[in-house]
Structures are given as C-alpha cells and as structure tokens.
Amino acid sequence: MVEMLSPLAPVWRPGPHGDLSAGIGVVMSETQPGSIVQLAAWPGETAGMLAAIDGHTGLSLPDIPGGGVSTETKAAFGFAPGKFLVVDEAEGLAESLSEAIPASLGTVTDLSHGRTALRLAGPKAEWVLAKFFAVDFSLPVFPVGKAVSTGHHDIFALIQRTAPDAFDLYIYRSYARAFWTALGHACEEVGYEVR
Amino acid sequence: MLITCPYCGPRDVSEYSYQGDANRRRPDPASTDQAAWNAYVYDRVNTAGDHKEYWQHSAGCRVHLAVTRNTLTHKISSVAIARDVVVAERKEAAQ
Numbered sequence: 001m002v003e004m005l006s007p008l009a010p011v012w013r014p015g016p017h018g019d020l021s022a023g024i025g026v027v028m029s030e031t032q033p034g035s036i037v038q039l040a041a042w043p044g045e046t047a048g049m050l051a052a053i054d055g056h057t058g059l060s061l062p063d064i065p066g067g068g069v070s071t072e073t074k075a076a077f078g079f080a081p082g083k084f085l086v087v088d089e090a091e092g093l094a095e096s097l098s099e100a101i102p103a104s105l106g107t108v109t110d111l112s113h114g115r116t117a118l119r120l121a122g123p124k125a126e127w128v129l130a131k132f133f134a135v136d137f138s139l140p141v142f143p144v145g146k147a148v149s150t151g152h153h154d155i156f157a158l159i160q161r162t163a164p165d166a167f168d169l170y171i172y173r174s175y176a177r178a179f180w181t182a183l184g185h186a187c188e189e190v191g192y193e194v195r
Numbered sequence: 196m197l198i199t200c201p202y203c204g205p206r207d208v209s210e211y212s213y214q215g216d217a218n219r220r221r222p223d224p225a226s227t228d229q230a231a232w233n234a235y236v237y238d239r240v241n242t243a244g245d246h247k248e249y250w251q252h253s254a255g256c257r258v259h260l261a262v263t264r265n266t267l268t269h270k271i272s273s274v275a276i277a278r279d280v281v282v283a284e285r286k287e288a289a290q
C-alpha cells in the first residue's frame with residue numbers, strides 16, 4: 001500500500017489554538033478515507049443505483065434530496081439528482097463498485113485522490129459552518145446523514161452531517177490547504193483543536 | 196435574490212450561473228435557414244415582467260433549471276429541472 005500524503009501537511013499544526021477561554025468549541029481533523037467514489041445514475045435509474053449501493057456497501061440511503069447514511073467506517077449520500085458519493089475507510093471501493101454496477105445503470109468515478117475529507121466536530125461546529133455557508137445547518141432541517149452541495153467563495157464543498165455535532169466536508173484536493181487555513185481562522189474565536 | 200433549487204432548496208443567487216433566455220428554440224442543427232439562425236442568436240423579447248430563463252446551480256448540484264423570474268421585481272414564480280421540462284415538451288410535441 002502506498003503511503004498517503006496530505007495536502008494539509010505544510011499547515012498541519014496539531015493541538016489547541018485560538019480563544020480557549022470557553023474551552024474547545026471545535027475539533028478539526030482530516031479523516032483520510034481510503035476510497036471516495038462518485039456514482040451517477042442515468043436518467044430513470046436512480047432506484048437501481050440506490051439498490052446497488054445498498055447491496056454493495058450495506059448503506060441504505062433514503063431516496064430524498066441529500067439523503068445519506070454514515071457509519072464508523074463508511075458513508076454515502078446523494079448530492080445531486082441521481083448522483084451519490086460513497087466513502088470507505090478501506091481502499092479498493094472504486095474497483096469493487098465498478099464490478100458491481102453495470103454500465104447500463106450509470107457511471108463510477110474514483111475520486112479517492114481528488115478530494116480531501118475534513119471533519120469538524122464539537123459544540124460550535126454547526127455555528128462555524130453557518131459563518132461559511134448560506135445553508136441552514138440546524139438539526140431539524142439538516143439531520144444526521146443528510147448532505148448538501150454548496151460552496152465557499154468558489155471552493156466547492158460537499159458536506160454531510162455525521163453526528164448531531166459533527167460534519168464531514170469533501171473539498172477539491174488542490175483547494176484543501178487554503179480552505180483548511182480559512183476554516184482555522186473561522187474557528188479561532190470559539191477555540192479549536194487540530195487532531 | 197434566492198432561487199429555490201428543486202433538489203437543494205433555497206440558495207443565494209451567487210451559487211447559480213445564468214444560462215440565457217429560455218423562450219427561444221434552437222433550430223435543427225442541420226438547418227441552413229439563415230433567418231431562423233439569426234433570430235435564434237439575436238432576437239430577444241426583452242420582457243418587462245415574467246421571463247422564462249435557464250439557470251445552472253453551478254456551485255451546488257450543477258443541475259440546469261428552468262426558472263420564471265420577474266424582470267421588474269426579481270420575484271421567482273417557478274423553478275423546475277430543465278431536463279424534465281424539455282422532456283415533457285418533447286413528449287407533448289410528439290403526440
């Protein structure tokens with residue numbers, strides 16, 4: 001297995017930062033999943049694609065906009081009509097999904113090396129994200145599992161809520177360092193820890 | 196201005212890209228009717244009021260939308276996925 005290199009390495013500063021007077025509001029981390037795969041169903045084949053995701057990963061996604069599921073080791077969600085992101089801690093998901101999904105159903109694109117996965121967790125995670133994105137992150141309308149496609153100053157972001165106080169963000173790898181740095185600045189006033 | 200994407204929900208206009216007047220219809224690509232092509236490229240109804248136009252949710256789900264926007268007030272009275280609208284129109288035309 002090839003050792004994974006992080007685009008965040010030059011700016012990676014583990015430990016507590018910012019205003020810690022009220023404790024640590026946010027924990028920032030990089031999850032480094034082994035597989036990030038995009039699936040796109042042809043028009044009319046969404047149900048078949050959802051069944052294929054369920055059959056292959058055991059993740060049963062609700063067929064609603066942004067519907068998703070996350071577990072300790074895997075996650076999947078819809079981010080556009082007929083389009084899904086599937087994430088696995090293990091490598092090799094793109095290869096096995098390519099075998100499981102026939103060309104008549106849709107396409108499989110391996111983005112494992114094209115996206116950087118960040119996790120924002122803690123009591124102020126929702127509050128910090130609300131500063132960055134014009135999206136309602138409150139729990140009743142943005143429940144655990146749900147995801148959105150949005151952007152912060154032209155940096156595209158896919159965001160999935162993985163717990164009541166935790167979000168996973170998928171950022172284009174080449175923008176990830178700039179985005180991570182900006183996110184750190186946004187977290188300063190609530191105190192944050194990089195780990 | 197907010198546009199309510201049928202998939203993503205209400206989002207700021209900065210997430211969208213304008214994709215042009217949705218009233219015009221592209222001539223058959225094989226057509227050599229110069230008047231038809233001229234009209235397609237240059238003629239606009241320049242509506243003061245409800246206007247049909249295409250927008251792409253470029254910083255979101257990236258779907259193309261068929262939007263009716265009032266050019267006097269920016270009030271958006273309808274949004275649909277453009278593909279669904281075009282498919283329905285073609286079905287209707289074929290009947």
Ligand SMILES: [Zn+2]
Nearest residue numbers: 200203252256
């Ligand atoms: Zn959208």
